Amino acid sequence: ILNVEQSPQSLHVQEGDSTNFTCSFPSSNFYALHWYRWETAKSPEALFVMTLNGDEKKKGRISATLNTKEGYSYLYIKGSQPEDSATYLCAFITPNSGNTPLVFGKGTRLSVIA
């Protein structure tokens, strides 16, 4: 069974604080890692798709890094704003995932307090 672990499960930060959270995945046979942002009552939206070890991606105040050798990705949010409040999902693709092409973690729920 392939597991994608996200930590922490939830966190609360003050507006203006920077924060980060982790996605851990099996380091063998890596294909790609996806990050999605899911606001309550809306559709999950893709933030990043990362495929290469050492990849760094940035979108505004949000950035992500990827280490495929040790099996983790970090998502960073600089200067958190209330509109950043959402659940952040990571998903991992491996040729070993059988009939589940994309294996999702349980998400990190971020609340930004004004």
Added chain:
Amino acid sequence: NAGVTQTPKFRILKIGQSMTLQCTQDMNHNYMYWYRQDPGMGLKLIYYSVGAGITDKGEVPNGYNVSRSTTEDFPLRLELAAPSQTSVYFCASSETGATNEKLFFGSGTQLSVL
């Protein structure tokens, strides 16, 4: 483009009833997916389709059926609803299913089986 459209947004079923969750996309995507999201759990794949006329089971297919008669539509059928099927259901699509391709999600259907 409307993207991925799911209906209904909310539904309450009695045990043993049947219903169809509708999903349509207007992006001419080949791949379509149905996921369920249970509290505290990651998205679990129910069924997916790589093109019209082709469907495959995901991780949790029991109790569900799908069909893909056109590229645009991928309905999910519950034949005999059970309380264990209370969940939030998401339909998603991607253009070619490539590992570096992001998924586009619908807005979800919240289903309660009582």
